[in-house]
Amino acid sequence: MPDPTPSASSARPEAIRISDLHKSFGSLEVLKGVSLTARQGDVVAIIGGSGSGKSTMLRCINFLETPKSGEIVIGGETVEMRADGSPANRKQIERIRTRLAMVFQQFNLWTHRTLLENVIEVPVHVLKMPRDQAVARAHELLARVGLGDKADAFPAFLSGGQQQRAAIARALAVDPSVMLFDEPTSALDPELVGEVLTVIRDLAAEGRTMLLVTHEMKFAREVADHVVYLFEGRIEEQGPPAEVFGNPKSERLKQFLRSVA
Amino acid sequence: MTSLKSLFVPHRIVMMILFAALVVWCALSLRWDWIPQYAPLAAEGLWTTVWILVVTSILGFALAVPLGLAQAIGPWYLAAPARLFCTIIRGTPLLLQIWLLYYGLGSLFPQFPWIRSSELWPYLRQAWPYAVLALTLSYAGYEGEVMRGAFSGVAKGQLEAAKSFGMPRMTMFRCIWLPQAVRNVLPTLGGETILQLKATPLVATITVLDIYAVSSRVRSDTFIVYEPLLLLALVYMAIAGVITLGFRWFENKVPSAQR
Numbered sequence: 001m002p003d004p005t006p007s008a009s010s011a012r013p014e015a016i017r018i019s020d021l022h023k024s025f026g027s028l029e030v031l032k033g034v035s036l037t038a039r040q041g042d043v044v045a046i047i048g049g050s051g052s053g054k055s056t057m058l059r060c061i062n063f064l065e066t067p068k069s070g071e072i073v074i075g076g077e078t079v080e081m082r083a084d085g086s087p088a089n090r091k092q093i094e095r096i097r098t099r100l101a102m103v104f105q106q107f108n109l110w111t112h113r114t115l116l117e118n119v120i121e122v123p124v125h126v127l128k129m130p131r132d133q134a135v136a137r138a139h140e141l142l143a144r145v146g147l148g149d150k151a152d153a154f155p156a157f158l159s160g161g162q163q164q165r166a167a168i169a170r171a172l173a174v175d176p177s178v179m180l181f182d183e184p185t186s187a188l189d190p191e192l193v194g195e196v197l198t199v200i201r202d203l204a205a206e207g208r209t210m211l212l213v214t215h216e217m218k219f220a221r222e223v224a225d226h227v228v229y230l231f232e233g234r235i236e237e238q239g240p241p242a243e244v245f246g247n248p249k250s251e252r253l254k255q256f257l258r259s260v261a
Numbered sequence: 262m263t264s265l266k267s268l269f270v271p272h273r274i275v276m277m278i279l280f281a282a283l284v285v286w287c288a289l290s291l292r293w294d295w296i297p298q299y300a301p302l303a304a305e306g307l308w309t310t311v312w313i314l315v316v317t318s319i320l321g322f323a324l325a326v327p328l329g330l331a332q333a334i335g336p337w338y339l340a341a342p343a344r345l346f347c348t349i350i351r352g353t354p355l356l357l358q359i360w361l362l363y364y365g366l367g368s369l370f371p372q373f374p375w376i377r378s379s380e381l382w383p384y385l386r387q388a389w390p391y392a393v394l395a396l397t398l399s400y401a402g403y404e405g406e407v408m409r410g411a412f413s414g415v416a417k418g419q420l421e422a423a424k425s426f427g428m429p430r431m432t433m434f435r436c437i438w439l440p441q442a443v444r445n446v447l448p449t450l451g452g453e454t455i456l457q458l459k460a461t462p463l464v465a466t467i468t469v470l471d472i473y474a475v476s477s478r479v480r481s482d483t484f485i486v487y488e489p490l491l492l493l494a495l496v497y498m499a500i501a502g503v504i505t506l507g508f509r510w511f512e513n514k515v516p517s518a519q520r
Contacts, residue, residue: 062425064421064424064425093427094427094428094429095427096427097424097425097426097427098426098427099427100425101425101426102422102425102426104418104421104422104425106418108416108418108419108421108422109422110419110422110423110437110441111416111419111441111516111517112437112440112441112444112515121436122426122427122428125428125432125436126426126427126428126429126432154515154516156516156517157516174426180425
């Protein structure tokens with residue numbers, strides 16, 4: 001995995017920039033000013049204990065959660081926000097969302113659709129791609145994640161690992177500029193984690209930009225270019241994986257790494 | 262599924278023989294000679310029952326969707342009237358609703374000359390529009406309540422996934438929310454449609470000639486009481502069977518969501 005030097009990384013255009021992001025649930029402040037930049041091709045792993053705000057941060061990027069304040073810039077385009085943090089321009093946020101593809105902890109495949117229908121749903125009904133073209137591409141993507149023979153199966157008949165790989169195929173079908181992974185392996189039985197990580201590893205290797213919230217420290221160390229450690233809604237420490245995992249500076253990070261080891 | 266083998270166990274064979282004997286006895290010792298004479302009328306009545314059932318179920322369901330949606334996510338000024346409508350419909354007898362519309366509305370209209378001279382008058386002076394309206398509103402009232410639960414019951418993650426891919430709200434409703442809501446309550450809707458079938462004889466009370474009205478006519482013309490009623494029961498059971506099979510076919514097309 002190339003470890004981008006500052007000069008190399010600044011040569012690549014920005015994919016996502018988050019500035020001073022705040023988010024509260026009622027009186028509970030979950031994010032207390034988070035800033036983060038990911039350039040095209042970056043794999044950013046976000047780690048932290050439960051309740052540290054890592055999933056919330058990810059969900060604020062595509063406005064599944066409404067931030068309280070801050071700025072979010074996707075591919076150079078600033079998301080227009082109202083004073084209360086909600087997206088001000090529905091057309092804009094819908095357009096931006098089609099460039100971000102999210103993979104959920106609970107897969108969230110559409111249960112009334114077969115795998116093939118799940119994968120072509122957004123290309124056909126949102127991106128208005130011709131159906132036969134979308135179907136051909138969907139077969140390719142399903143084959144790629146090892147589900148070529150399951151195209152006509154319904155999600156309920158598949159294992160968690162298969163569902164999550166199908167969800168990744170669904171995300172790839174929109175040819176996203178950034179992929180958001182929200183704890184993609186946390187709901188899986190231990191023996192199914194490997195097959196999903198293999199797919200994500202391949203995507204990282206081919207230069208996909210991704211933000212990955214994960215509990216798999218070994219995996220984060222292996223695939224990430226940049227690791228962010230969140231603690232109580234703030235970035236406590238960040239840097240290249242070798243630094244963050246090999247030579248942690250903050251006491252909290254040291255303690256966290258000991259607890260998950 | 263019952264296999265052929267499990268069908269032919271002693272107690273089932275005895276039951277089947279008893280039932281066959283009953284059918285044969287009914288066929289041989291009861292009076293069926295009136296059938297040829299009333300067959301054309303019965304066909305007409307059957308057709309009326311079926312089209313009233315189909316039309317009012319479809320129209321009622323079309324009304325139930327907005328009624329359910331308004332109650333599930335609507336602002337109070339939409340949710341409150343929708344809830345009131347469902348409460349009134351479900352809280353009063355259907356017979357009363359039919360009579361209120363037919364004798365109430367139906368006797369109000371002729372007092373206005375402009376209605377009597379309008380294009381609609383040839384319809385408004387007949388009974389079936391009131392029957393269709395009452396049964397439609399009734400189905401809408403019950404199914405509006407069912408759909409409220411159905412819309413609220415669709416898993417949040419399913420809609421969140423649609424949202425995260427930038428799906429516009431109408432597309433999300435059409436492609437994800439509505440189909441999943443309907444899928445989850447298909448068994449309930451099937452049962453409610455059978456209830457709707459069994460509510461249709463009430464239209465005979467406002468002079469609509471459905472299959473039940475035909476059996477009444479046979480009784481009053483010929484003084485034969487049981488035979489028409491037995492046949493009538495058979496007809497309703499057959500229609501209910503078709504409804505059950507139809508809904509089961511739909512249910513099997515898409516497996517229900519993993520819970």
